Amino acid sequence: MWLAYYTREMGMRRAAVLLSALVLWSAAFAAGAQSWPARPVKIIVPFAAGGPADIYARAVAEKLQGALGQPFVVEDKPGGGAIVGTDFVAKSPADGYTLLMMSNTHTVNESLMPNKPFALSRDFVPVAPINYSDLVMVVHPSVAAKSVAEFIALAKTQPGKLNYASSGPGTPYHMAGELFKSMAGVDIVHVPYKGSSGARTDILGGQVQMMFDAITTMASNVQAGKLKALGTSGKVRSTVLPDVPTVSEAGVPGYDAVIWLGIMAPAGTPKAVVDRLNAEIRKIVEAPEMKSAWDKQGAVAMSMSPDEFGHFMREDIEKWARVVKVSGAKADR
Numbered sequence: 001m002w003l004a005y006y007t008r009e010m011g012m013r014r015a016a017v018l019l020s021a022l023v024l025w026s027a028a029f030a031a032g033a034q035s036w037p038a039r040p041v042k043i044i045v046p047f048a049a050g051g052p053a054d055i056y057a058r059a060v061a062e063k064l065q066g067a068l069g070q071p072f073v074v075e076d077k078p079g080g081g082a083i084v085g086t087d088f089v090a091k092s093p094a095d096g097y098t099l100l101m102m103s104n105t106h107t108v109n110e111s112l113m114p115n116k117p118f119a120l121s122r123d124f125v126p127v128a129p130i131n132y133s134d135l136v137m138v139v140h141p142s143v144a145a146k147s148v149a150e151f152i153a154l155a156k157t158q159p160g161k162l163n164y165a166s167s168g169p170g171t172p173y174h175m176a177g178e179l180f181k182s183m184a185g186v187d188i189v190h191v192p193y194k195g196s197s198g199a200r201t202d203i204l205g206g207q208v209q210m211m212f213d214a215i216t217t218m219a220s221n222v223q224a225g226k227l228k229a230l231g232t233s234g235k236v237r238s239t240v241l242p243d244v245p246t247v248s249e250a251g252v253p254g255y256d257a258v259i260w261l262g263i264m265a266p267a268g269t270p271k272a273v274v275d276r277l278n279a280e281i282r283k284i285v286e287a288p289e290m291k292s293a294w295d296k297q298g299a300v301a302m303s304m305s306p307d308e309f310g311h312f313m314r315e316d317i318e319k320w321a322r323v324v325k326v327s328g329a330k331a332d333r
Contacts, residue, residue: 036096036273040071043263045101046085048078048195051167052214056130056261056299057101063284064277074101078195081170081331082106083116090118094268096277100124103261104316108170111321113331120317124264126309127274128281129302131294132260134234135176135212136219137247138227143209148231148250151210155186163189164210165199169331173199175320176212176233176257178327183252190329203227214259215240215298233257240298260302260316262309278306 043061047053054076061072077085082105092098110120118124137148143162145151155162166174169192181188191208193199196217203211204226212233219240222229231247232238235256247255263281265274284290285301294301304312323329 036270036276037068037070039097040073041068041097041099043072043074043099043101044085044089045074045076046078046082046088047076047103047105048167048197049076051196052133052216052259052299053101053103053261055216059290060130060263060281060284063290064280067280067283081109081113081168083109083113087117089264089266090123092266094266094270096265096269096273098266099127099277100264101130101261102264103172103259104175104320105171107313107316108172108175108320108324110317111324112170112329120264120313123267125267125269125274126306126313127263127265128278128285128306129260129262129304129309129312130281130285131299131301132258133214133216133297133299134232134238134258135172136215136222136229136238136241136244137176137180137210137212137231137233138203138218138222138229139210140203140206140208141226141228142206143228145230146228148245148247148252151230152184152186152251155184155188159187160189162209163191164212165191165193165203165208166211167196167199168192168194169329172257172259173212173214174329175323177210178329179257179323180212180247180252180255182323182327183255212257219298238298239295262302262313274306 043057045054045057057074061074064072077088086100086106089098089100106120109116139145139151145154164177166177168174174190174192177190199211200213202208204221215232215238221227222241229241229244231250232241232244233247237246282303286303291301
């Protein structure tokens with residue numbers, strides 16, 4: 001009887017100690033979240049410098065620094081189709097001091113690269129979207145096509161002879177090409193590059209015939225007459241290239257492919273930190289001066305709660321999984 005009483009007493013004491021420790025930990029955790037940020041925050045961009053993700057990460061980082069009183073440092077970690085930088089963030093402490101600038105490359109990679117070392121739903125928590133931009137379908141002046149319809153007709157007379165460049169497998173530029181191929185019923189060859197700069201250099205030089213690229217970076221080449229713009233990829237015409245029809249209205253009804261950007265954090269990041277980041281980012285992207293500046297660049301601000309952003313990403317994952325399956329796209333081509 002005494003032994004039973006002693007055992008029960010010890011069990012209750014252990015439980016009390018554990019409960020006290022849990023309460024103290026929770027209080028410290030909450031206090032840490034409320035005091036965030038207390039030091040510089042890194043935003044990892046898993047793409048090459050100079051592209052849309054890098055440019056808009058720096059624009060948002062500057063505003064966040066002003067709003068939250070701590071440096072927000074953008075660090076480019078390209079490689080492996082966005083795998084290198086993304087995996088770095090997935091393995092970082094979930095304390096709100098390492099964030100990921102992601103794009104729909106990540107939602108494509110969920111089906112294109114199923115064996116990657118992380119999964120969006122498991123290893124990350126959605127914070128906030130940033131913006132989306134239409135792409136533009138451009139061809140070298142030597143290509144005998146002045147419209148989307150003429151390009152399709154040309155491709156059908158030369159199956160497997162024409163090619164298109166992209167900044168790498170799984171990128172929005174790659175998948176825009178695969179979506180075009182499947183919807184237009186043409187056989188054109190994908191030529192992947194290790195970044196957009198090499199792809200742009202070669203289409204300007206005529207080494208490749210066609211490319212889907214961000215309007216924000218390709219419009220100047222179109223306006224200078226260095227490339228021909230056949231169509232833009234969104235649902236409506238671009239404000240930057242208003243005289244260029246959408247691919248949908250120019251010959252591929254229903255075509256829609258954009259590049260969008262957003263912020264994610266490692267899974268387990270305190271909800272208070274995620275909610276505060278979301279609130280500050282929404283203020284930034286909804287500001288009239290930011291909307292006006294981005295409109296001139298062909299970018300449209302996106303504003304969602306973390307839950308809404310998570311739902312948006314799940315739908316995008318499903319969309320590109322269908323395209324990957326139908327097109328037979330592979331991570332190495």
